[in-house]
Amino acid sequence: MITSLLVANRGEIACRIFRTCGELGIRTVAVYSDADANALHARVADAAVRLPGAAPADTYLAGDLIVKAAVASGADAVHPGYGFLSENADFARAVLDAGLVWIGPPPEAIEAMASKTRAKELMGLAPLGEVTEADLPVLVKAAAGGGGRGMRIVRRLEELDAALESARAEAAGAFGDGEVFVEPYIEHGRHIEVQIIADTHGTVRALGTRDCSLQRRHQKVIEESPAPGLTEGLTDELHALAVRAARAVDYVGAGTVEFLVAGDKAHFLEMNTRLQVEHPVTEAVFGIDLVAEQIRVAEGHALAEEPPRARGHAVEARLYAEDPAHDWAPQTGTLHRFAVPEGVRLDTGFTDGDEIGVHYDPMLAKLVAHAPTRAGAIRKLAAALERATIHGPVTNRDLLVRSLRHEEFTSARMDTGFYDRHLTALTRATPDPYAPLAAALADAHGRSRFGGWRNVPSQPQVKRYAMAGEEVEVHYRHGRAGLEADGVRVVHADADLVVLEVDGVRRNFKVARYGDDIHVDATRLTALPRFPDPTAQHAPGSLLAPVPGTVVRVAEGLTAGAAVRAGEPLLWLEAMKMEHKIAAPATGTLSALHAVPGQQVTVGALLAVVQET
Template structure:
């Protein structure tokens, strides 16, 4: 089997293939030449280039790769070409088995505009002020790409342009549509599985309301508190599947508000969040996809659901910095036993700019919802995540938030609580522990002297704030004012504060230091002078490519604070760069197609 995808989902499908005795073929871009999915496959085929449009969206190259590698079947995963009917036809026309629904079903449902018409729902043809707020949405694909909430009519044209560009880059299809935006609703979906013999399973519900940028962050099964609405959702989902003679795994998505279910779309593929359904029903959805594609018949009724499962997506991103994606080396990623971890990375792998910033999915299953939430939040808190900034702390706080634990959440959760969920809460003793571990690691002769020594000083950056710590080498070892140092070596520091002993595990990678779950940056003792940027400088918040500059923007133009000036594309998403102040644009260094690193100077606005 060839998996026409990359990263976590390719590794996930390969795992089932290995267990079932099926040999595997990976495809990879140049950026993914040494990626985990490439390394674990039996065979790998290069797709020249790095951009999705050159590689994972080239169906012709993927079919050629499958034939050249001797594959019998193709699994599309999710994203990329997974909902592309032409690609499905090309696979079938090449004599290969397609692990997915018939192309006709994909055509009917993969375009959200056609899917809504099939379910008797019309998109907005003309938007007026009375229709606001509205949601601009890509007709193809998902994952939050090509989606924009518009609250002011004047913003509609610009958001339509941005959504089209993002959808074209992610899915190879720039079609978008506009629909009413229902606020305060829950995102609920039903997993379906259908065979070629007329059986359609509704495999429970999932709640995916916690989202950022319309992309899911935490998902659970079953969706809590639906009561009598569950059977309605099942009926609508089965009806949608039968309407297009569906075969295989798929998901029907709804917005639940005021006790009513509003159809959103049908995803004709495996969902990112499928592991929570697998955990609750005790099944392997990928294995079932393969069996259905081979013509096997499903049982008349699905297996019985047991317990509750919760999944959290770990992203390399900064939630406090407008969710900016992060790059760098993932030094280490581990979770405690008993937690399922689906990932496309191993220790030491680089996190690049070309693809989605999701590092892994952590899944907990327990008899009750409360136990599953507690198990997952505790595991994430104890997880080792060494590398770029991630959303790990946000996930832990979200899972423990009163509104979420009480199942009162909706899709506006992060709009309301993001500031609280991202407030700095670093350990105040982490810098001291880092300094003591560093001192032990660098001392060759025990560090003591006959005469009392002066205090040693080290500086660290923690949660955006500089911290200076002091300690001394004495005959008794390392000491610090107000704290008893029980033990200190290069990896473990034990401090006693107010009669309470605390352990700190310390790991250092060059100037990056991790103390338990707290990340610090070691600052030089004598910092080099650096050139200051002019006030009003716009610096690239992430590495990426300049894809657009605001129409007519030129040096000398008057701009307003918050006005969009240009857009960067990084990790398959567009990121808006706005004027920091109201004034005059005095310099512009960005042009479409320019690749920039973090901190690159893009423009300068002189305040007026």
């Protein structure tokens, strides 16, 4: 019987596993990097062990240190979570060799399926060999790991070599394995997967389907269960293929078999020999706890004789600290306030005051809604996201809400190209036009009693803000009756709440300020100085770092004075295990190149200057 469990992971998944352990009466042990010393998962565990030495981005890949931590802490089992070492057969063996219980499939099953190339061979498939024009478009894909890392779409043959190089570099950094392969890229397909669970007594069970078609950079954003619109015959076929894949490797525990579905045809993608990020939608529909099932199976128990019955529909959205309107650039900083309405499930590794750093995936949380119908679950989730309080860096919250309410999604006609078609419209800024006035009035209320009011007409007070990439200016006055503004009636104003009456409609605005960053409901503003600093401007054509990270490489042969074309890649940054391409903004001459490989840069750092011709 397991009494103490170490989670070889961090963030949201570690906290989620700890929650189940608490319900089962199992003691919990966390591991943490120096960058995660104050992280939530390290704080909520019964015990926590620092992983020394390795760079923060690689700490959770140090399997030998994690096994030592498990032994030293008195843990008798290890759960790998997802990502990092969760599909590393050598790590699984090291855990077992140390006399610990491994909460996962046998190392041999991981080995057989962890490499996507070997998995395809096992299923009677094979990746492409030499690529020709007739094969395009193709997908370059990392053989190990997942989460969209090490994947590139290639539409022109001359782009293949660069895509292979870039994918290898990203895969090696994320998984410690730079092997990649090439397969046909199926456009307008749906990403469908089947959750399986197997015990040591010969039972393999398929627990429904999930649709994970809404993706950015091949990483899932919105998932749901069951996958809508599948025929009964196709659903049965997917279940049978998933069970067949599991039996082929004598699988034990929870896993997922992934497919790309085009029309009524299913194409096998891979088998993930671990718990998936999106497992909560399956839990909601079947009324089970997959982590608890994993633990029971690892203890040798058989699955229940009667399979759980599906009920209703569940939808999950991944909330990221990123800017979808600017190439999904990850964001960093303090998460000042984070709260969601009741009625939805929240899985997160963050709480108020936590820092979002540069070393790890920028996912803040997963929100999951369950309802009797698909439409009800979508409506509940969209409303919860819209009403959530998220004060801190830019997030994809607005994108999620608009995606959930998009007609293509609500009618279940989406595919993996959803964001290719709709991203521009979905990220079009629509800030509340009265947010800047509410911010100004909230800031001004404390001064209204001390010398602001005059007995004669005077010039209005002026405040300037940055909002949705633009500068806005608002005017207000201190009058006899208090604060006044043209075109509206100020009903109430204090530091936290402003009430305005606009065209006979009364509206409440909740205001929170953290230095120069101001949040008015869901609108984010930055207070600007009254007189801008003219020295803070950059020359036209300046390329600034969109994210904090490391310059991993510069285009071959690129030097100052070189001619460049609009859109041509000049250099690459790595942040949170993802590569970000920095391209020439216009055709012209590279008049300056400040970036060098290995250089650490902050947001806004000057990387290069292109002089347009």
